[in-house]
Amino acid sequence: MTDGVDMRAPLSLLPLRLDEVEFGVGSRHIIRGISTTLEAGPRTVILGPNGAGKSVLLRLCHGLLEPTGGTITWNSPELQGGPRRQAMVFQRPVLLRRTVLGNVMYALKLAGVPRWQRKERAREALSKVGLDVQADHAARVLSGGEQQRLALARVWALRPEILFLDEPTASLDPGATHEIENVILALHAAGTKIVLVTHNLGQAHRLGDEILFLHQGQLVERAPADRFLKHPVSPEAASFLEGELPW
Amino acid sequence: MVITRRVFLVLLLALAGGVAQAQDRYITVASTTSTEQSGLFGYILPIFQQKAGIQVRVVALGTGQALDLARRGDADVAFVHAKAAEEKFLAEGHGVKRFPVMYNDFVLIGPKGDPAKIAGGKDILDALKKIQAAQAPFVSRGDKSGTHMAELDLWKAAGIDLDKAKGPWYRDTGQGMGPALNTAASMNAYLLADRGTWLAFKNRGDLAILVEGDKRLFNQYGVMLVNPDKHPTVKKDLGQAFVDWLVSPEGQKAIADYKIGGEQLFFPNAGQAGA
Amino acid sequence: MNTLTDATAQALRLVATADPNLTGIVLLSLRISLAAVVFGCLIGLPLGAAIAVNDFRGRRAVIVILNGLMGLPSVVVGLAVYLLLSRAGPLGVWGILFTPAAMVIAQTILITPTIAALSRQIVADAWQEYREQLRSLGETRLGAATTLLWDLRFTLVTIVLAGFGRAASEVGAVMIVGGNIDGVTRVMTTTIALETSKGDLPLALGLGFILLSIVLVLNAGAYVVKETAQRRYG
Numbered sequence: 001m002t003d004g005v006d007m008r009a010p011l012s013l014l015p016l017r018l019d020e021v022e023f024g025v026g027s028r029h030i031i032r033g034i035s036t037t038l039e040a041g042p043r044t045v046i047l048g049p050n051g052a053g054k055s056v057l058l059r060l061c062h063g064l065l066e067p068t069g070g071t072i073t074w075n076s077p078e079l080q081g082g083p084r085r086q087a088m089v090f091q092r093p094v095l096l097r098r099t100v101l102g103n104v105m106y107a108l109k110l111a112g113v114p115r116w117q118r119k120e121r122a123r124e125a126l127s128k129v130g131l132d133v134q135a136d137h138a139a140r141v142l143s144g145g146e147q148q149r150l151a152l153a154r155v156w157a158l159r160p161e162i163l164f165l166d167e168p169t170a171s172l173d174p175g176a177t178h179e180i181e182n183v184i185l186a187l188h189a190a191g192t193k194i195v196l197v198t199h200n201l202g203q204a205h206r207l208g209d210e211i212l213f214l215h216q217g218q219l220v221e222r223a224p225a226d227r228f229l230k231h232p233v234s235p236e237a238a239s240f241l242e243g244e245l246p247w
Numbered sequence: 248m249v250i251t252r253r254v255f256l257v258l259l260l261a262l263a264g265g266v267a268q269a270q271d272r273y274i275t276v277a278s279t280t281s282t283e284q285s286g287l288f289g290y291i292l293p294i295f296q297q298k299a300g301i302q303v304r305v306v307a308l309g310t311g312q313a314l315d316l317a318r319r320g321d322a323d324v325a326f327v328h329a330k331a332a333e334e335k336f337l338a339e340g341h342g343v344k345r346f347p348v349m350y351n352d353f354v355l356i357g358p359k360g361d362p363a364k365i366a367g368g369k370d371i372l373d374a375l376k377k378i379q380a381a382q383a384p385f386v387s388r389g390d391k392s393g394t395h396m397a398e399l400d401l402w403k404a405a406g407i408d409l410d411k412a413k414g415p416w417y418r419d420t421g422q423g424m425g426p427a428l429n430t431a432a433s434m435n436a437y438l439l440a441d442r443g444t445w446l447a448f449k450n451r452g453d454l455a456i457l458v459e460g461d462k463r464l465f466n467q468y469g470v471m472l473v474n475p476d477k478h479p480t481v482k483k484d485l486g487q488a489f490v491d492w493l494v495s496p497e498g499q500k501a502i503a504d505y506k507i508g509g510e511q512l513f514f515p516n517a518g519q520a521g522a
Numbered sequence: 523m524n525t526l527t528d529a530t531a532q533a534l535r536l537v538a539t540a541d542p543n544l545t546g547i548v549l550l551s552l553r554i555s556l557a558a559v560v561f562g563c564l565i566g567l568p569l570g571a572a573i574a575v576n577d578f579r580g581r582r583a584v585i586v587i588l589n590g591l592m593g594l595p596s597v598v599v600g601l602a603v604y605l606l607l608s609r610a611g612p613l614g615v616w617g618i619l620f621t622p623a624a625m626v627i628a629q630t631i632l633i634t635p636t637i638a639a640l641s642r643q644i645v646a647d648a649w650q651e652y653r654e655q656l657r658s659l660g661e662t663r664l665g666a667a668t669t670l671l672w673d674l675r676f677t678l679v680t681i682v683l684a685g686f687g688r689a690a691s692e693v694g695a696v697m698i699v700g701g702n703i704d705g706v707t708r709v710m711t712t713t714i715a716l717e718t719s720k721g722d723l724p725l726a727l728g729l730g731f732i733l734l735s736i737v738l739v740l741n742a743g744a745y746v747v748k749e750t751a752q753r754r755y756g
Contacts, residue, residue, distance in 0.1 A: 064654055084660040094655035097673045097755045106669075110660045140756030154659070275620060275701075284720050289704070306620060306701035320609035321619055425719030432721075450721035480609055480617070 011076035013085050013161045014040040014193055016061060022069030023056055023217075030056050032217040033070070040161075043184075043194040045208030045225065047201075049240055052214040054197045055166050061195065062088050062164050083111040087160040091167040093151040095139040100131055100150055103139045107154040125157035126150075129183050145176025152183045155192075162193040170199060181207060201241070205229055213237045273302035274485045277314070277322035279393060280423040282468075283307035285351075285443025285512055291501040295492055301485050309423065311391030317341060317471075320478035323486035326493075328468040329393040341478075342471035346494050347522035349502050349513040350467045353397060354445060355458035356428070357383075357437040371461040372405040379407055382416040384436035388427050389419035397466065398439045404463065428454075441466060446507040467522055468513075470494075494518065529727035537732065544729075548736065551709040554622055554696070555689040558629035562685050565630075566637030567678065571667035573638075574645035588642065591635035596628075600695035603628040607699065620701040625709070628695040633685040640681045645670050676752045683744055690737055 016038040023031040030053045038044060038061070046054045059065045060072060063086075078085055095103050104122035113121060126132050129149040134142065139150060148168055155163055165184070169177040177200075184207060188194050198204055204211060208225035215236040221228065232238045282288065283305060292303045308316065310327045317325040318341050325342065327333060328350075336342050355374055357365070363381040365374040378385055388395040402409050409417070418436060420427055424444040431438045432452035440448075445456070472490050475483040492498040499515035506512070516522050536544050573584060605611050607619040607627075618624050648670050656666050671678065693711035700707030702716060710733045717726035 059654075062658065064657060081662075084658075086658075088654075088658040090655060094652055096669065097675075107659050110665070138754060138756045280719070284716075302706075304620065304701070304703045304706050306703060319611075320614070423719055425721055428721055429719070444720075448721040450723055478609065480614070 012040055013074050013076060013078070014038060015075055016162075017073045018061070018070070019073070020070035021060060021067045021072060023053075023060055023065060024068050030217050031060065031067070034214075034217075034219045035070075036212065036219055036222065038162075038193070038195065040193050042209035043188055043196065043207055044210055044212060045204045046195065046197045046212045046214060047204055047240070048214035049243075051216075053217040054214050057214065058088070058164050058166050058195065058197055062086055064088075084158065085161045086164070087155045087158055087162075088164040088166070089148070089151050089155065089168050091170050093147040095147060095150060097138070097140060099136050100126065100139050100142070100153075101135040103150060104153050104157050108157050111158050121157050122153075125153040128156045128186065129153045130179070143176075145172050145179060148172065148176070148180055149183065152180065152187070155187065156183075159190070160192055162195065163187060165194070165196045167197055167199060169203065177203070201229065213240070215240070272300060272485065273304055274323040274482050274489055275321065276303055276305050276324045276326055276489070277316040278305050278307055278326045279310050279313055279328065280307045280425070281392070281394060281441045281444045282326070282328070284423075284425055284447055285441070286447055286507065287443065287502070287505050287513060290505045291498070294501050295489065295498070298497070299488055299492065301488060303489060309388075309390045309392035310394075310396070314341075317473050320473065320480060323473055323482045324470060324489055325473060326468065326470045327393055328466050329396050330467055330469060332393075332396065333469045333471060336471065340476075341474055343474050345469045345471050346490060346517060347519055348468045348470050348493050348517055349499075349515045350465050350522070351513045352442050352459065353394065353439050353464040353466055354442050354456045355437065355464075356431065356440050356445060356454050357457040358435040358453050359455050360435065360453070361457060363437070366457040368458045369460055371401060371458055371463050374458045375401060375405045375407065378437055379405075379412055379416075382414060384416050384418060384434055386418045386420060386427050386431040386434070386436045386438040388424065389421045390423065392423070393466065394424060394439060394441055401439070401463065443507075443512045446510065446512065467516075469522075525724055525727065528724035529731065531728075532724050533728035533731040536728065544732070546705070547708055547710055547713055548732070550622065550707075551690065551711070551733075552736070554625050554709060555629060555686055557626045558633060558689045559682060559686045561626070561630040562633040562637050562689075563682060566634045566685075567641050567671055568667065569634075570638040570641030570643075571645045571671050574642045575649050575663050575667050575670070585639075585642065588635055588639045592639050594632060594635065596632055596692040596694035597698065599628055599632050600698035603631065603695065603699045619699065620703060620707060622700070622707060624699040625696045625707060628699045629689040629692065632692060632695060633688050636688060637681055637685045640684065641671070641678060644674055644677050644681070648674055676748050676755075679744055679748045683741055686740070687737060690733070 018034055018036050021031060021034045022029070034057065046057065048054050056065065060067055096106060098106065101122050104125055105118045108118045108121055123132065123135065126135055129152050131146065131149055131153055134146065139147065142150065169180050172180065181203065184194060184196070194207070196207060205225065211223060211225050211228040212219060213221040213228065213234070221232065221234045221237045223233070228237070229241065232241055288305050296302055306316065306322065310329045310332060313327050314325060314332055314336050316322050317336070325336065333345050337345055355365070355371060363377045363383040365377050368374050387398060399409070418430070420430055422430065424440060425448065427438060428440060428444065428448050429450055432450055432454055435453055470490050470493050472483065472486045473481045475481040494517035499517055502513050502515045503511060573581065603624065604619065606613050607616065607624050608614055645667070652670065656669065661669065691711065693715050696709060697712050697715065700712065702708050702712040710729060714726045714729045714733070717729065
């Protein structure tokens with residue numbers, strides 16, 4: 001029964017179970033009754049038209065918002081006040097007025113990493129995203145793509161079990177987008193679960209293993225990426241894909 | 248970052264330390280603005296400090312405020328010029344004993360144009376009556392000070408009921424001697440001032456001394472040690488040393504030696520009966 | 523016009539001869555106001571940041587009161603502190619009335635609301651921007667307040683200067699709690715008030731020029747430091 005399971009390792013955060021999750025502000029229902037499970041392993045991409053509730057769903061999962069109905073249950077929840085085992089990257093990276101290295105070290109400090117280890121782990125993370133040269137530059141004078149890479153370096157240093165990304169490349173050019181996507185793939189290969197919200201169908205295709213399609217606050221369809229993008233089952237998904245295609 | 252933090256702490260200690268240091272041998276004397284502005288203290292206090300090694304810190308306010316300060320125990324010695332108020336102070340038990348120290352005099356200042364025609368007169372009551380009759384602008388200190396109380400006494404002595412006679416000609420400013428002089432200079436008004444402040448005053452405009460020398464204009468100073476029985480924090484030995492020095496031949500000489508433009512301002516009279 | 527030229531001449535003469543009386547007064551003024559700024563920041567900056575990042579009942583009322591206290595008249599503060607420190611008052615045993623310490627206390631009370639109210643506004647605005655990311659990284663409210671204060675350090679410099687300006691220029695409070703005692707608690711502003719009331723207007727104005735120049739130089743210095751550092755860190 002305990003075949004291959006290391007009883008000394010801490011239990012994983014995942015799977016994450018959403019049970020009839022609702023979220024409303026005043027009289028507006030943004031998320032209506034979503035039930036699903038996020039498993040460790042596949043890269044999950046959340047798609048949907050504007051106002052479908054994708055960003056809100058992401059924040060509900062990450063804990064930045066509290067659901068107004070239903071439950072969100074982690075397999076083994078994070079300890080209160082302990083180092084975070086989840087991370088999130090936003091569309092516009094939020095960086096402190098410090099050096100590139102300093103920003104990563106700050107994240108390591110919050111994660112409880114002892115002082116003498118921080119610099120080295122920070123440098124390691126910076127090299128994983130190709131920012132070694134800029135380590136002593138001011139973070140805020142970097143280009144958009146570099147800043148987003150720095151946000152991902154922060155994630156690298158923390159090695160979270162799950163990473164939420166809210167349209168991370170929406171403001172970047174194709175070159176920078178490509179770099180970011182490579183980092184995300186590398187993170188996944190190293191063991192981090194990816195949950196990504198994007199508008200970019202090409203990106204969904206490149207990065208997604210499975211697609212969650214949201215429409216007006218409800219989970220309308222869920223399928224492996226290939227099948228969804230080529231043969232969507234629901235009419236909402238079909239018309240969405242049609243609308244999103246450039247031709 | 249670590250270096251800046253250290254510098255900051257050192258700076259903080261230096262500021263706090265410097266500011267908190269205090270000299271132990273000092274007394275607080277509540278006196279009046281007119282006395283301070285005459286420059287008397289600047290002259291006699293260094294002499295006293297040299298001799299006794301005691302620093303005298305003068306807080307200068309109007310007479311009423313000065314006595315109130317002493318009543319709260321915030322001063323060790325009161326040195327003012329309003330005999331009635333001083334005796335009330337003693338009667339209340341706030342002071343130990345009153346010693347007369349010196350006197351100076353008041354002068355009636357007015358515009359050289361002199362609309363009330365009082366210049367050169369020797370009778371202050373007569374002058375005041377003329378000013379009221381002419382409704383000429385008159386500036387009063389109105390601040391419970393010794394000068395203010397002297398002024399009110401003179402109006403009463405002249406038979407003028409200020410409450411009835413008050414009009415736009417009587418300007419009650421609620422200010423110290425200097426500011427009141429400024430006001431009088433700018434509106435060419437009459438006012439009663441102590442000679443010391445007048446001599447030191449530079450912004451005279453069109454004003455000059457018009458009436459002086461009337462005995463009723465003499466201004467007697469008294470000094471009192473604040474009662475240590477009522478106010479235990481009073482520095483009674485140091486305070487008494489100052490009181491003793493003021494009425495001693497040395498202190499009295501120092502007072503007489505103080506001059507502005509060769510003119511003596513204060514006339515020592517310690518020990519004069521009834522002063 | 524004569525008064526102005528006379529005033530300028532007096533000011534220049536005092537500075538050129540490094541008049542020792544004036545030097546002592548200037549140094550005392552600076553020490554008192556700088557001490558007040560230091561204490562004002564130690565209290566006001568954390569207070570402002572704490573109000574900005576925490577939600578609590580009555581928060582809006584606290585903000586309104588804090589903003590209102592920026593307009594505290596200095597004489598009122600002086601009077602209140604005098605009544606506290608007077609021998610007849612509750613803190614009379616400290617015996618610090620008519621000493622520079624009392625003046626520091628009064629000025630600190632005067633400028634802390636300004637420092638707190640303005641830093642609250644700045645931190646609150648930044649909190650909107652940083653909030654989600656900081657929470658995502660696992661930052662506590664206390665940690666966020668500290669991190670934001672440091673991150674906003676360049677903007678906060680301006681607030682600190684505002685506090686210093688108010689402290690250095692006020693006369694009502696220090697006159698009452700200090701007593702304007704020659705050689706002990708006489709500062710630039712009370713000296714100017716004294717010379718004015720003695721009718722020596724050119725000297726008063728000259729001293730005013732000197733005070734203004736000192737404050738301007740300090741502001742210029744702080745500005746340069748801020749600009750250089752800001753260019754480095756964005």
